[in-house]
Amino acid sequence: xxxxxxxxxxxxxxxxxxxxxxxxxxxxxxxxxxxxxxxxxxxxxxxxxxxxxxxxxxxxxxxxxxxxxxxxxxxxxxxxxxxxxxxxxxxxxxxxxxxxxxxxxxxxxxxxxxxxxxxxxxxxxxxxxxxxxxxxxxxxxxxxxxxxxxxxxxxxxxxxxxxxxxxxxxxxxxxxxxxxxxxxxxxxxxxxxxxxxxxxxxxxxxxxxxxxxxxxxxxxxxxxxxxxxxxxxxxxxxxxxxxxxxxxxxxxxxxxxxxxxxxxxxxxxxxxxxxxxxxxxxxxxxxxxxxxxxxxxxxxxxxxxxxxxxxxxxxxxxxxxxxxxxxxxxxxxxxxxxxxxxxxxxxxxxxxxxxxxxxxxxxxxxxxxxxxxxxxxxxxxxxxxxxxxxxxxxxxxxxxxxxxxxxxxxxxxxxxxxxxxxxxxxxxxxxxxxxxxxxxxxxxxxxxxxxxxxxxxxxxxxxxxxxxxxxxxxxxxxxxxxxxxxxxxxxxxxxxxxxxxxxxxxxxxxxxxxxxxxxxxxxxxxxxxxxxxxxxxxxxxxxxxxxxxxxxxxxxxxxxxxxxxxxxxxxxxxxxxxxxxxxxxxxxxxxxxxxxxxxxxxxxxxxxxxxxxxxx
Numbered sequence: 327x328x329x330x331x332x333x334x335x336x337x338x339x340x341x342x343x344x345x346x347x348x349x350x351x352x353x354x355x356x357x358x359x360x361x362x363x364x365x366x367x368x369x370x371x372x373x374x375x376x377x378x379x380x381x382x383x384x385x386x387x388x389x390x391x392x393x394x395x396x397x398x399x400x401x402x403x404x405x406x407x408x409x410x411x412x413x414x415x416x417x418x419x420x421x422x423x424x425x426x427x428x429x430x431x432x433x434x435x436x437x438x439x440x441x442x443x444x445x446x447x448x449x450x451x452x453x454x455x456x457x458x459x460x461x462x463x464x465x466x467x468x469x470x471x472x473x474x475x476x477x478x479x480x481x482x483x484x485x486x487x488x489x490x491x492x493x494x495x496x497x498x499x500x501x502x503x504x505x506x507x508x509x510x511x512x513x514x515x516x517x518x519x520x521x522x523x524x525x526x527x528x529x530x531x532x533x534x535x536x537x538x539x540x541x542x543x544x545x546x547x548x549x550x551x552x553x554x555x556x557x558x559x560x561x562x563x564x565x566x567x568x569x570x571x572x573x574x575x576x577x578x579x580x581x582x583x584x585x586x587x588x589x590x591x592x593x594x595x596x597x598x599x600x601x602x603x604x605x606x607x608x609x610x611x612x613x614x615x616x617x618x619x620x621x622x623x624x625x626x627x628x629x630x631x632x633x634x635x636x637x638x639x640x641x642x643x644x645x646x647x648x649x650x651x652x653x654x655x656x657x658x659x660x661x662x663x664x665x666x667x668x669x670x671x672x673x674x675x676x677x678x679x680x681x682x683x684x685x686x687x688x689x690x691x692x693x694x695x696x697x698x699x700x701x702x703x704x705x706x707x708x709x710x711x712x713x714x715x716x717x718x719x720x721x722x723x724x725x726x727x728x729x730x731x732x733x734x735x736x737x738x739x740x741x742x743x744x745x746x747x748x749x750x751x752x753x754x755x756x757x758x759x760x761x762x763x764x765x766x767x768x769x770x771x772x773x774x775x776x777x778x779x780x781x782x783x784x785x786x787x788x789x790x791x792x793x794x795x796x797x798x799x800x801x802x803x804x805x806x807x808x809x810x811x812x813x814x815x816x817x818x819x820x821x822x823x824x825x826x827x828x829x830x831x832x833x834x835x836x837x838x839x840x841x842x843x844x845x846x847x848x849x850x851x852x853x854x855x856x857x858x859x860x861x862x863x864x865x866x867x868x869x870x871x872x873x874x875x876x877x878x879x880x881x882x883x884x885x886x887x888x889x890x891x892x893x894x895x896x897x898x899x900x901x902x903x904x905x906x907x908x909x910x911x912x913x914x915x916x917x918x919x920x921x922x923x924x925x926x927x928x929x930x931x932x933x934x935x936x937x938x939x940x941x942x
Contacts, residue, residue, distance in 0.1 A: 337596025561600030774821025
């Protein structure tokens, strides 16, 4: 086999996630040590990929560097583990009788290189040399330096490996949602530098999924048109469900992208986390059924210099809405202290119940609480769920607004809900300044037409553009409907991507508002998530109706909330569930608001809505 054949070579998929699922292991165990303790399990996965049609099998040695193994007390097992990894893959190939390459997998060293870390180049060279020598001595056909986050470390490893062996070397990076490495390098820069450093094949793996890696493949091809390219995506963005990490992309979805990768000029196509032999088999069938890809035209100089579009990278929330899924968002209030244990527990409960995204309010009712972008970051990191940051203009001048937005973006927050904010006079600090420089419509323009275009309000370049998905408030229950439609039109012109409403107790009234807009201007061009708040008492309903602007609760609803507390709470939950089902045919999702932090009530609504969802 050679790398310049008309059709791309097909690599295998995930190893670690399959070991996790088949053996019931935990993420704290050393997957590479299973080469010694559970060789049959590792060999069985290799065999599954060979039967699926893989032409390149990766060894189970991704984390078998000295630093990574030391974290599991296995630092003295570098040679034994890497040797066993190569021999297991080689034996599986021999037993299959297929012509298949064995690629020695080498991941990041597990510590950052100086000057951004304490790993010196000398120590890094020793560790890379140790792993390369062991894999090559055991007879691998190629080396795969994969899932690297730091271009400098990957180039160092590539140069060391090239000095030690003449077998092909594949170099692959992983990218964040912004199409950048963790150290900030673009796909174009990476492609040029890896090609210059002598990679036989260069490319991207892991990352967010096939759609992102197709975009990165095209960018790399423009930047290094003479390079051979590889692409091995995850099976989509991982999601947590029932305490497990699941990957949503199906084999059929991967099959379609396999043809697109081939057309885009990839020499090697495969899978990463969450992919299985079924994904590889589907890709093989698609590639065999499709005509051989035509030679990819060499891009012009102008094409090579073309910058990638960061704003095209969707958040998980934005992607769900784009796929026309009925989205379930839940509001969470930041804690009053720095402790986040209860916050994470609540977020985990909601994620396991089926919530798609968590909305984090900013000082609700003007009460002092933790900054919401820190809460979003904690939830995204520890719960593994997408978030929407509520971003009020209240109390912020133009300088702070833009600085806070850049900070949020740096923390991985992409979804914003732009609001005026509760007035400080009703909160804990009535003397605090409520001054603001812009109204929500103006802030939407700053985000969508400024920061997302790579400039600040003054027109100065900020470097890379941000990729915010920004929403605004909609009050379909306003007494002056024409005025509210006018406000809505201005928000849409400013660039609003989605709309959230106040709690809905009259679905017909919401439907009437949307119908009125449709008759005048056509279908609403952005999705709407209707607010839904379970009522827990008559007093609760009276407070909302009398003290929260934009909330209207009919007398018929209030009458259902009279009686003993336990019965009233159950009735409030039934009312919310009935309203949720009625809203499914009117709006694009629900924005659930737990009363007094009662996440269990909202979880029941989510489960009821999910259970009644039509089968795709």
